Amino acid sequence: MILVVGGQGMLGTDLLALLGERGRGVDLPEIDITDIRSVQKVLTTLKPHLVVNCAAYTDVDGCEANAETAMQVNGEGVAFLALVTRDIGATLVQVSTDYVFDGGKGQPYRENDPPQPLNIYGESKLAGELNTDINPDHLLVRTQWLYGLHGKNFVETMLRLGREKERLAVVDDQIGAPTWTVDLARGIVALLDAGCRGTYHIANSGATSWNGFARAIFEESGMAVQVDPMTTEQLNRPARRPLHSTLDCGRLVADTGFTPQPWREALKRYLNLRAKE
Numbered sequence: 001m002i003l004v005v006g007g008q009g010m011l012g013t014d015l016l017a018l019l020g021e022r023g024r025g026v027d028l029p030e031i032d033i034t035d036i037r038s039v040q041k042v043l044t045t046l047k048p049h050l051v052v053n054c055a056a057y058t059d060v061d062g063c064e065a066n067a068e069t070a071m072q073v074n075g076e077g078v079a080f081l082a083l084v085t086r087d088i089g090a091t092l093v094q095v096s097t098d099y100v101f102d103g104g105k106g107q108p109y110r111e112n113d114p115p116q117p118l119n120i121y122g123e124s125k126l127a128g129e130l131n132t133d134i135n136p137d138h139l140l141v142r143t144q145w146l147y148g149l150h151g152k153n154f155v156e157t158m159l160r161l162g163r164e165k166e167r168l169a170v171v172d173d174q175i176g177a178p179t180w181t182v183d184l185a186r187g188i189v190a191l192l193d194a195g196c197r198g199t200y201h202i203a204n205s206g207a208t209s210w211n212g213f214a215r216a217i218f219e220e221s222g223m224a225v226q227v228d229p230m231t232t233e234q235l236n237r238p239a240r241r242p243l244h245s246t247l248d249c250g251r252l253v254a255d256t257g258f259t260p261q262p263w264r265e266a267l268k269r270y271l272n273l274r275a276k277e
């Protein structure tokens, strides 16, 4: 059985839907990854052969004010999962982020590029990456700019703001690939089915800015909202963000044959699905 920790989150829910009978979800309060006794109890009771950790403290600006919690959940929590999965002979799949990079490379990041986080969230996720090594039988998947039906995300924020306002300013100097959690889940399952271990990047293909993403959301939704450019500096959020953090997914494609669809195709499919919900 594949245990999905953080099974009620945005990625966890879509991953469980894809896994069907192979998967079982756990989340707070059934498991608290910051408590090793809780991790031991759940894992020794359920005896999964594989654990996918989708649990995290994902509020990037919130992490700046709550660094201790960020390190406990995103760093130490992964160490506990790695220790216990190693002890029970299970594989650990850890999900990480483009925010471990500083965005200064000027090209898509490869799996072995040196991490250099700019914010507490990135530092805590990097601590989690390093702790994943405690279990040598692991798969580390970095992804970025997630949206999906089962969590707070940029698409939902834009659709809400677009209903309230005719004109918005959105940053146009951060570049990445918006990624649908369904495509990320497909990529993770492709890696598992191919028996892959080590580090992989998974994101929808292509790249845009948050501003370009916002314009695409309104165009595909038939909403007449004017999207003005603004800089990251003007937005002045608590956490610094990498400016160009697209991920090279070549290793995923080479080792599994799975190519994530272009980000705009994924967005269209997401919006269609959302309209039917």
Ligand SMILES: NC(=O)c1ccc[n+]([C@@H]2O[C@H](COP(=O)([O-])OP(=O)(O)OC[C@H]3O[C@@H](n4cnc5c(N)ncnc54)[C@H](OP(=O)(O)O)[C@@H]3O)[C@@H](O)[C@H]2O)c1
Binding pocket: 005, 006, 007, 008, 009, 010, 011, 012, 027, 028, 031, 032, 033, 034, 053, 054, 055, 056, 057, 058, 073, 077, 095, 096, 097, 098, 125, 143, 144, 145, 146, 147, 150, 151, 152
């Ligand atoms: N969202 C993005 O744009 C993005 C980008 C790059 C990478 N990632 C990574 O992708 C993964 C999935 O992200 P997501 O957006 O799907 O996350 P999410 O929707 O925030 O889901 C995280 C889940 O983990 C649970 N959780 C939090 N603390 C926990 C704890 N101590 N023990 C057990 N469960 C706990 C949360 O429960 P509560 O809701 O009750 O707190 C929630 O159900 C994470 O590793 C994240 O770092 C996300």
